[in-house]
Amino acid sequence: MTNDALRRARGRRSLTTLLLLIVACALAGGVLGAHGVSSKDARYLQSIDGPAVVPLLYLGAKHMVTGYDHLLFLVGVIFFLYRLKDILLYVSLFTIGHSLTLLGGALGGIRANAYLIDAVIGLSIVYKAFENMGGFKAIGIQPNTRAAVLVFGLVHGFGLATKLQEYALSRNGLVTNIVSFNAGVEVGQFLALTAVLLALGYWRTRSGYLRHAYVANAALMTAGFLLAGYQLTGFFTTP
Amino acid sequence: MTHSPVPPPAAAPPSLATLAKTTAVSVLVAALLLVTTVLPAEYGIDPLGTGRALGLTDIASPPVAPAAEPPKGAALVPVQNGPLGVYPAAFTFDTYQVALGPYEYVEYKYRLEKDATLLYSWSASAPVLHDMHGERAEVTDGVPPEQSFDKQNRREASGSHGSLVAPFAGIHGWYWENPGGETIIIRLTSAGYYTSAVEIRSDRSRRTRELRSLDALPLFAPPAGPGGQP
Numbered sequence: 001m002t003n004d005a006l007r008r009a010r011g012r013r014s015l016t017t018l019l020l021l022i023v024a025c026a027l028a029g030g031v032l033g034a035h036g037v038s039s040k041d042a043r044y045l046q047s048i049d050g051p052a053v054v055p056l057l058y059l060g061a062k063h064m065v066t067g068y069d070h071l072l073f074l075v076g077v078i079f080f081l082y083r084l085k086d087i088l089l090y091v092s093l094f095t096i097g098h099s100l101t102l103l104g105g106a107l108g109g110i111r112a113n114a115y116l117i118d119a120v121i122g123l124s125i126v127y128k129a130f131e132n133m134g135g136f137k138a139i140g141i142q143p144n145t146r147a148a149v150l151v152f153g154l155v156h157g158f159g160l161a162t163k164l165q166e167y168a169l170s171r172n173g174l175v176t177n178i179v180s181f182n183a184g185v186e187v188g189q190f191l192a193l194t195a196v197l198l199a200l201g202y203w204r205t206r207s208g209y210l211r212h213a214y215v216a217n218a219a220l221m222t223a224g225f226l227l228a229g230y231q232l233t234g235f236f237t238t239p
Numbered sequence: 240m241t242h243s244p245v246p247p248p249a250a251a252p253p254s255l256a257t258l259a260k261t262t263a264v265s266v267l268v269a270a271l272l273l274v275t276t277v278l279p280a281e282y283g284i285d286p287l288g289t290g291r292a293l294g295l296t297d298i299a300s301p302p303v304a305p306a307a308e309p310p311k312g313a314a315l316v317p318v319q320n321g322p323l324g325v326y327p328a329a330f331t332f333d334t335y336q337v338a339l340g341p342y343e344y345v346e347y348k349y350r351l352e353k354d355a356t357l358l359y360s361w362s363a364s365a366p367v368l369h370d371m372h373g374e375r376a377e378v379t380d381g382v383p384p385e386q387s388f389d390k391q392n393r394r395e396a397s398g399s400h401g402s403l404v405a406p407f408a409g410i411h412g413w414y415w416e417n418p419g420g421e422t423i424i425i426r427l428t429s430a431g432y433y434t435s436a437v438e439i440r441s442d443r444s445r446r447t448r449e450l451r452s453l454d455a456l457p458l459f460a461p462p463a464g465p466g467g468q469p
Contacts, residue, residue, distance in 0.1 A: 229269060
């Protein structure tokens, strides 16, 4: 095979990977439903009157594990992190941001439009994928990555705080319940992170990792755009 | 986690042309998927007609199936047809009035099939303890036979207006208790797809009232014939 033919074959394979990733994202979107709390869980949330630590822990973890927008962002964040120290640093930054706005927003009764928040979350995935593609290096700017992760943590938490407030939660045991929910989100994040790291770790041992990294992040960016478009349309069309 | 391979040398950043091309393709693919599949399926927005062709718009607004006619004389179970619940017979209208002596209680409950609707209004001459609840017609192991519908059951109130969609087949209604020394009058008006009610008093007497559907009640005068002739 000539070099040219080899390159073309490689290009085709990259394209297949890209399409597969997009299909996987689309399927995940359809099955899981962005970021919402399922109707049965919602009814449960409205029925509780008093502290319910374990159920709220469970719902927080479930929210994180089944929230594909969170998962996509997490994939983007740790895509090029190899050292445990770095992974812990970035994930902690995200957690601090997330916890601050979730607790502050839900307890202080601050909320924003859920569609707008979700659109920003979609764009945060775009941002992270663009950075992973070497986009900022190419255009010669280097935003502070740590600050960005912290800010996106704040946005993600605020989105969740907004959604929690749509359910008329009883004031009785509210603080305990929101703290429990937040703790559950962290448990879920830990579980999701383990799964993502295992998958990435396996992929990293394959020779194709670096070659496909660019395409994989392009797919991630596409998913981010799709999510942002979906949410923005909701913002403009929902009265 | 600690077994991650050593980081490889950082890849050279892509050229600006590559980057622009990738971003453009990414936006295009996202826009294409959005317009052809996601918007039709989520919001019923279908500018290219692809959603209709692929059957995706049905997800945004599920089609209403042709109404299945419930058989005459069947139990009062609604056949759900989109937002409509269709019943085999007319609803029943009922009024109930009771005087509760000091510290007496009464339960008054309607027999409803699962998903059948009840509309009600009740008022009391003074605050009473109340609990709206249901009691299952069939008791199965592991399922509590009774379920309270009110988050704060047994609180004091002097009236309530509402509607109920029965979560299971059984008797659904109220427990009312006079918390004080004066006699209290309770008046209930309801309409719904039930055929009987049960009244249980403080002395443990249990009385079943058969109720007639509106079909059997003379509500209207005979209509005037053509030209005003009766």
